[in-house]
Amino acid sequence: MEFLQRVSQQLFELENTDTVHDLVILGKTYAAMEKDGSESEAGLTTSASPGVFGQLFNRDKGWNPEFLERVQELVHFTYRTKFEPIPKDPAGPSPMNFGMLFRENPLNSIESAINHPDCFCSDIGWGCMIRTGQALLGNALQQLQKLHTKGDSLSHQQTQQVIGWFEDRYSAPFSLHNFVKQGLKLSHKSPGEWFGPSATSRSIQSLVLDFPECGISQCVISTDSADVYEEDLEPIFAKDPDSVVLLLLGVKLGLDNVNARYWNDVRQILNSHQSVGIAGGRPSSSLYFFGYQDEYLFYLDPHTSQLDLASLSSSQEKYNSVHSHRFNKIHFSELDPSMLIGVLLRGSEGWKTWKQDVADSQIIHVLPSRPQDYFLDDDGVISELEDETDQVGARDSTLDGEYVDVAPMCQQAGLSNNDDEFQDVQCKNQKILIFGDHDSTAPDTEVERVLVGQETVPLVISQEPKTAITPVL
Structure with a gap:
């Protein structure tokens, strides 16, 4: 199985043709590399096997190995199937929707229809914004865990703890199930309905508030702009200078496409050490953006399906299920302008630093009061x-x-x-x-x-x- 996964991953890996511009991931910069076959240093090759498989695993992709290693550290959530049933809302869509049935594996669809005809057992076709919202939150929690360990890597126990919080069951605090539960309560989104950035941010805010053990003190959201008010943040840090605040800022940077005047500001957001990424960016769809190179944004795509995370038996299987080298890129001109920006403010000093970093931003504005x-x-x-x-x-x-x-x-x-x-x-x-x-x-x-x-x-x-x-x- 591991061999087949490696073959599949290599077949669809993105090739880097830009050897000039630096690679940026959430505030960290990596130099572009000349194509010299150095991918073996990143653990992407097998032993020197001859023939077609040797050529497959030793293909030159042109990526900096340290960059690829950082990509694999990111938490990546995708569609899931055969998870704990989510009852349909009487006023919402039906799990037997014709389109949904044919997006999923037919056998899974038949099994779900027989055993749980009035429940959703997969989020294929409607859960992508929730999954990218989970990615924002999950990578924020990983950053927070690294802050506590004062290192660049997490222990196995820390990694498994974060993954467990996102398993697809009601008992997991940040599961799809609880996103949907809060979405119905706060945003009138029924199970099976596509979430927008506003509904996603409201769900995250509520779930973080209900689970203080995650380490985030407050989640402050703005559903219609990137305006941040000091009157909202200053009291939090005055009460506790070590408070950790997650900002979720919903913006629309243009009419049909992202206005070119904001491209550099988006780069600056992703180049901030406080950034935890951006969700959105496609019409009626969502991707998780984590970095850039020149005029291209790198993203993780949730639109692939995997089995229920909670059903996987080993910790290594669970880790591999939410971490991958596979990513893609998109040009700024192809982006949908509706986005959800994530920022993690770690203490009052982090708040002060971030305010200075965004002082010249045309997207984010820090204002004294409303x-x-x-x-x-x-x-x-x-x-x-x-x-x-x-x-x-x-x-x-x-x-x-x-x-x-x-x-x-x-x-x-x-x-x-x-x-x-x-x-x-x-x-x-x-x-x-x-x-x-x-x-x-x-x-x-x-x-x-x-x-x-x-x-x-x-x-x-x-x-x-x-x-x-x-x-x-």
Whole structure:
């Protein structure tokens, strides 16, 4: 079996053709190498066997052996099959979905349909964002374990402990099962539904809070921007300077693709020692990005299936199941702009260092406090909305950070919900004052904020006459 795994892995390994630009993995830099057959130093070859297999295992891939060794240290989570059943939600998708049945091994599908017709026994087709979220969290926990051991490698016991926390069963604190459980509770995501970055970050935050033994003191999330507020973080480190904080920042860096002006900022994020990677990056799909070389990002792909991790008998099998040399790369121009950024702040000194590192970032902004919200009352007087409970819907009317959401304000000003002219436009660095009656019964609207740089957003103008609203700047 091990031999077949090695053959399969070698057949699909990525070749490095760039011998100029450095290789970067989560804050560590490795020199590119000339092709000289040195892969044997990384343990990728067998003994000097002749013939086709000798050629197979000694193929020159051009990678720095130290780089490959670091890749294999990363935790990599993929689809799993035949795990502990997850009951379907009455309002959610069915495990007997035609598409899901044919994505999985037919024998596994038939077995699950017979034994557990109303349960999910695999996450194939819907669990990739959860798996990359697990990778963010898992690699953060590995970094934390290394900090405690004051070394670059973990003991066998430490490695197995981290792996055990992610096994696919309800008793494991960071299992797919518990991600789904929290997703239903916090984000209304049923089993079998694809998670987005927001739902994933909410699940991680809740699971970390429920399991302090993992060593992370707090998990602070932002579901619609990379704005970080000192008023949220300073009290944590003031109370305990050794606190460990996991930041999860949901961003959208453009409209259809990542705006080129943010490419270098993404590199800087992955080149930070506090980085634990980025999840997302593909439409209705998710990858785990851990490094880069020039204009290419390296990633681990969760879209391969393996047997339930908890069912594996030996510790070595479990280790091999979540660690691999196999990775791939993608050009910045091919990325989907929706991403979840992970940052691990280790103590108050780490917090101070990270703030300096991102001072010039166009993506991450560290601000003293959230901007205050304003609303124009009937008498033409601007009133501060200090108490959100006094203004139903105020939370969704003005988004925190540098952006203001126009669409819900239009609804609250008494406009029809069918106004096609007003799409979800985000106006940066402006205070929007709305004239008219405030309708507190207007439905809440969830809008995803977009960093668009210098691009403009086209409006679709309907043929019916509309009432224009002019923002006062």
